[in-house]
Amino acid sequence: MRVRSPEFKTRAVAALSEVDLQKALRQGKAGFQGKRASAISVVPEWQQIRSDAKLMKDHALENLDHYLLQYEAAVQANGGTVHWAPTAVDANRIITELCTAADAELVVKGKSMISEEVALNDALEAAGMQVVETDLGEYIIQLAGEPPSHIIAPAAHKTKEQVSDLFEAAHGGPRIDDRAGLVTEARQVLREKFLNADIGITGANLFVAETGQHLLVTNEGNGDLCSCVPKIQIVITSIDKVVPTLEDAAATIRLLARSATGQHISNYTSFYGGPRGEGELDGPEQYHVVLLDNGRSSMLGNAFKDMLRCIRCGACMNHCPVYGNVGGHAYGWVYPGPMGSVLTPNMVGLEDTLDLPNACTLNGRCAEVCPMSIPLPDLLREHRRLQFQRGLGSGAARGALAVWAKAALRPRLYQAMSRPVIKTLAIFAGKRGAYKKLPGLAGWTSQRDLPAPQGDTFMAQWQAEQRNKS
Amino acid sequence: MNGREQIIRTVRRSLGRDSGPAAPQVAALEHRQASRPRHARPSVGPDLVAQLKQQMARVQMTVTELNNSDQLGSAVAEFLQEHQLPLAVTISPELSDTAWPETLEVHTGAARAEDLSSVTACLCAIAETGSIVMAASPQSPATLRFMPDNHMVVLRRAQVLSHLEEAWAVLRAQPGSMSRAVHINTGPSRTGDVEQVIEIGAHGPRRMHVFLID
Numbered sequence: 001m002r003v004r005s006p007e008f009k010t011r012a013v014a015a016l017s018e019v020d021l022q023k024a025l026r027q028g029k030a031g032f033q034g035k036r037a038s039a040i041s042v043v044p045e046w047q048q049i050r051s052d053a054k055l056m057k058d059h060a061l062e063n064l065d066h067y068l069l070q071y072e073a074a075v076q077a078n079g080g081t082v083h084w085a086p087t088a089v090d091a092n093r094i095i096t097e098l099c100t101a102a103d104a105e106l107v108v109k110g111k112s113m114i115s116e117e118v119a120l121n122d123a124l125e126a127a128g129m130q131v132v133e134t135d136l137g138e139y140i141i142q143l144a145g146e147p148p149s150h151i152i153a154p155a156a157h158k159t160k161e162q163v164s165d166l167f168e169a170a171h172g173g174p175r176i177d178d179r180a181g182l183v184t185e186a187r188q189v190l191r192e193k194f195l196n197a198d199i200g201i202t203g204a205n206l207f208v209a210e211t212g213q214h215l216l217v218t219n220e221g222n223g224d225l226c227s228c229v230p231k232i233q234i235v236i237t238s239i240d241k242v243v244p245t246l247e248d249a250a251a252t253i254r255l256l257a258r259s260a261t262g263q264h265i266s267n268y269t270s271f272y273g274g275p276r277g278e279g280e281l282d283g284p285e286q287y288h289v290v291l292l293d294n295g296r297s298s299m300l301g302n303a304f305k306d307m308l309r310c311i312r313c314g315a316c317m318n319h320c321p322v323y324g325n326v327g328g329h330a331y332g333w334v335y336p337g338p339m340g341s342v343l344t345p346n347m348v349g350l351e352d353t354l355d356l357p358n359a360c361t362l363n364g365r366c367a368e369v370c371p372m373s374i375p376l377p378d379l380l381r382e383h384r385r386l387q388f389q390r391g392l393g394s395g396a397a398r399g400a401l402a403v404w405a406k407a408a409l410r411p412r413l414y415q416a417m418s419r420p421v422i423k424t425l426a427i428f429a430g431k432r433g434a435y436k437k438l439p440g441l442a443g444w445t446s447q448r449d450l451p452a453p454q455g456d457t458f459m460a461q462w463q464a465e466q467r468n469k470s
Numbered sequence: 471m472n473g474r475e476q477i478i479r480t481v482r483r484s485l486g487r488d489s490g491p492a493a494p495q496v497a498a499l500e501h502r503q504a505s506r507p508r509h510a511r512p513s514v515g516p517d518l519v520a521q522l523k524q525q526m527a528r529v530q531m532t533v534t535e536l537n538n539s540d541q542l543g544s545a546v547a548e549f550l551q552e553h554q555l556p557l558a559v560t561i562s563p564e565l566s567d568t569a570w571p572e573t574l575e576v577h578t579g580a581a582r583a584e585d586l587s588s589v590t591a592c593l594c595a596i597a598e599t600g601s602i603v604m605a606a607s608p609q610s611p612a613t614l615r616f617m618p619d620n621h622m623v624v625l626r627r628a629q630v631l632s633h634l635e636e637a638w639a640v641l642r643a644q645p646g647s648m649s650r651a652v653h654i655n656t657g658p659s660r661t662g663d664v665e666q667v668i669e670i671g672a673h674g675p676r677r678m679h680v681f682l683i684d
Contacts, residue, residue: 024665031666048510056509063499065481066491072474078650084473086480136672137663153663160665183661183669190673195583210503211648221616221659221674228612228651239477244503246641250634251509261662264525265599268674269654277650279608281563281580293477301484 001119001147003348004332008355012326020159021327028156032318035262036369043258053251054373057309060243061300067209067242068291074212078274080287091292092123095201095234098288102232104129104198108190110216110223111135112203113151113312114236114292116334117347120201132193134222136186143170149328151335152260152314157327190222200226200284204237205311206252207289210245213273214289217256217266224268233272233284238292240308252311255371259313295347303382307342309372316366316376322359331356338366338376345383354393357383415459422453506635511598514632518597519682522630525600526680529657530670533680539624543570545681546589546622550574553677555587555620562590564609565624581613588614589622594629594640595680601656602680603637605649612651621655621675626683 004011015021040046060067072082085091091114099107107129109115121131121142133142137155141148143166148154155163163182168175171189176182202223204214214235216223227233243249249271257263276283299308317323317337328336333353335343341356357380366376387393388401407414429435429452437445444450455461471479482488491499515521523533534545550557558575560582561568570576581588590610593603602623606612615621631637634654641648659674670676 028666031662043512045510045512049512052509056507059502062485063491063495064485065478065487066496066499068478068481069490084477086473086476090473134673135663136661140663153666155663156666158664163664179664179667180669182664183672187671187673191583194673213648213652219659220661220672222672224612224616224653225673228616239481244499245507246638247507247509247635250511250638253634254512264528265601265654265656267529267656267658267660269601269656271652271654272650273648274650277608280606280650281608281611282613283606283611283651291477293480297477297480297484299484300481301486 001116001122001334003344003352005344005348005353005356006332008330008332008359011332012330012359015326015330020162021157024157024159025324025327028150028153029318029324032262032314036259036315036318037262039258039262039264049251049254050371050373053255053371054309056243056248056251057372060248061240061305061308064239064242064297064300067244068239070209071207071212071242074209075274075287075289076212078212078287079277080212080274080289083288083290085290085292086294088118088292088294091118091236091290091294092120094290095120095236096123096127098232098234099124099129099199100127102198102286104232106193106197107131107199107201108193108197108226108230109133109138110200110202110218110226111138111154112201112236113148113334114203114238115201116148117294118236118292120236132190132197134190134193134220134226135218136183136220136222139186139190140166143167147329147334149336150314150317151312151337151339157329194225194229197226197230199232199234200230201234201236202226204235204241204289205256206241206243206249207237208244208246208249208271209242211271211273213271215249215253216270216272217253217268219261219263219267221268224270227270227272227284228282231284232286233275233288235272235287235289236292237289238294238296240296240310256311256313259311259315259369259371299346304342304346304379306374307339307346307379309374310339310343311372312339313371315369315371316374319365319369321361321363321365326359338380339374342376342379342383350383350387350390350392354387357381357387415457419457419460422457423455426453426455428452508635511633511635514597518630518632519627521597522595522600523682525597526657527600529600531600531657531678531680533682536681536683539683540569542568542624542681542683543574547571547574549622549679550587550620553620558585559587559589559622560585560614560618561588562610562614564591565589580611581617583617585618587620587622588618589624590614591624592629594631594637595625596632596634596637596654597630598633599656601634601654602678603640604653604655605641605644606651606653607649612653615653615655616674619671619675620677620679622679622681624681624683 140155323337434449661672
């Protein structure tokens, strides 16, 4: 997928005036936040469940090589095959070869962010296969020719009318206007695909070293039809998703559904671990797992290690004021919102993603709601630090920062320079206490008022206070 | 160097090692796994069946309580009549000993494209979440829980457990090994992908009904 993150600013501005998008974002935000809050309010043990899961995942990552090799051995014992893909290109090559070897014509897919990350559909289509997304949201955006705008609700940006338009064009009408009718039509169209598919490809929410199983969570049941009906099952996942035992999987399951959709558990929480056994009447004849690295093994050793705990619930973006206003497409790649702004620079490079870590108010809500306690604002700040260190970003901003840093290291000079400015701003603001416009600050004041300083500098007020006390 | 070696080598370099964990650490990891780490869980009330039923109602699962398994056949027929469905079911082989009414057309095996209704047994149920746990085997084909519009499940009161972890214990105690496929299903299929409004019956069953037997 083409990286459009360098266009963040222009696309964000455009998003603010898209009426349908703004309507969809408002609906989505209220729904996600409310459902999560009410699901957590009935679990007094929430913080303990959260901290246990964090410790568990840190343990798994500290011993990642051990658990990956144990997992591979367990899958082999179950009769399946593990394929290792250091890069996106490797993953696409491996899966294309598996499909070609099976003479596959039709591939059905469950929603997988990893397959979006490697742009698997493009690779399979280039090899002449028909690829059909079966998660309703993914199916909608596949018809629209768009990338997902949210990691768990890929079509969160589409209104019902837009879905009606897409279905009418793709299915040949008649036009259906009601939601239930649209769902039924997709069910009928896609059921044919499940029954005729040669291969089913899904992602995995995690995989278990102890048993060699992967976990697949859906609410529609499409992932299970992909996994149970076609003759060949292929799973694409990434190395960070290993957990040691089924007990550790349960700890993650508890956090995932509540954080994502506010459910106590997802409708279909399924563990798969190999091809059909002797005497079984259904199930795939082949079971393949592709383990993608794509930079994660390096992140394990740098400042972004904590990001590898992410379970892709989407809570951070559901509570982010920036995501809530500009939507997922503005971010310009696969992963949007706070988790995306941490991951994307790691995967596509700092140079093409300069705006992402800066499009953040550092209000900290993402870290508060993150079930795996990932310090997202700290990681975004780390990207900003790296940008500065490597001399990236606008010259004006860097110059201003350098001047500020020099002054800030000299307290007397800093006081002498800042105090007159602050006092003047306080006096001219008058009773209003804020500025609607200021020369040179249009970037700020075009969207909101600039609050005026309160009379004098903090240092001056503090010293006055101390004098009064003594 | 193949992909596997490349990934494992980078992982180890990031962890500050040249090789796998040292022997004492491996022993500690094996001990952790064998001792089944215990993580915090939501508390579950003393009446497991009551909590199960409450959680099932939250997710639009329906329940019929039966005094004994002799009533199962007629209860299935009644459910089909109540929903104006054809009197035909596909059952999993594990239920083939059931006495089915003569009016009911019964097929045993995996799901066929045309099947509207299925009846299966289950491994256990989870009060914590209102879930039914099923393990795939020659006696229990997985497609029966996903393809038909109506999925009926036979559950005994003694099979109701508190948490997911108790289900793992049942699975591990199964003859042979862990099942190839374990399904934890919690209510009929649903989607919120059109404007975040929940619609029932996306790809899997539109109805999930439990016969709870004493």
